[in-house]
Amino acid sequence: MKLHPDLPVQLLEYDKRFEQYGNEFTYYDYNEPLELPSSMKQSFSIIVADPPYLSQECLEKVSETVSFLKKPGESYLLLLTGAVQHDRAAQLLGLRPCGFRPQHSSKLGNEFRLFTNYDPELRLGGWEQEES
Numbered sequence: 681m682k683l684h685p686d687l688p689v690q691l692l693e694y695d696k697r698f699e700q701y702g703n704e705f706t707y708y709d710y711n712e713p714l715e716l717p718s719s720m721k722q723s724f725s726i727i728v729a730d731p732p733y734l735s736q737e738c739l740e741k742v743s744e745t746v747s748f749l750k751k752p753g754e755s756y757l758l759l760l761t762g763a764v765q766h767d768r769a770a771q772l773l774g775l776r777p778c779g780f781r782p783q784h785s786s787k788l789g790n791e792f793r794l795f796t797n798y799d800p801e802l803r804l805g806g807w808e809q810e811e812s
Contacts, residue, residue: 690720692745694732713744724749726756734762734790743772756798763791773797777808 691698692708699705706716710731727749731742739761746757759765759775760782769775775795782792799807 690724692716708745710738710741710745713741714748716745716748721748722751725751725754726758728758728760730760734764736768739765739768739772746773757796759795760792761795763793766793766795769795779806779808 689704690706691701691704692706694707694709696707699707706720709715727746729742729746731738750757757773757775759769759773761769763777766777769777773795775797778794778796778800780794782794796807
């Protein structure tokens with residue numbers, strides 16, 4: 681990270697081409713959500729997740745991984761996934777949608793959203809206001 685080069689970063693990824701990042705890469709298969717080094721347990725205060733699929737099963741397993749990784753107490757979670765996961769993201773991880781709406785260069789049929797467990801206030805469009 682250019683802004684904070686001393687900040688440790690860990691990429692969990694299925695694609696082994698990312699092994700080029702050395703110690704900053706950990707092989708990850710969401711089908712085995714807890715098959716991670718024990719040293720990672722409760723070690724991260726910021727977690728950004730971008731699950732590969734929009735299925736309920738995938739998000740449930742990624743949620744297990746997030747729970748394994750996040751530090752107790754204040755942790756910042758960001759989840760990029762389909763808008764269709766709104767209720768599941770809230771139920772599994774206590775996340776709310778942000779006003780920011782990711783745009784894709786290709787025409788994907790699913791609207792994507794960014795969900796967080798903290799109010800980003802002026803950043804990312806803040807939390808989307810709940811409709812009453």
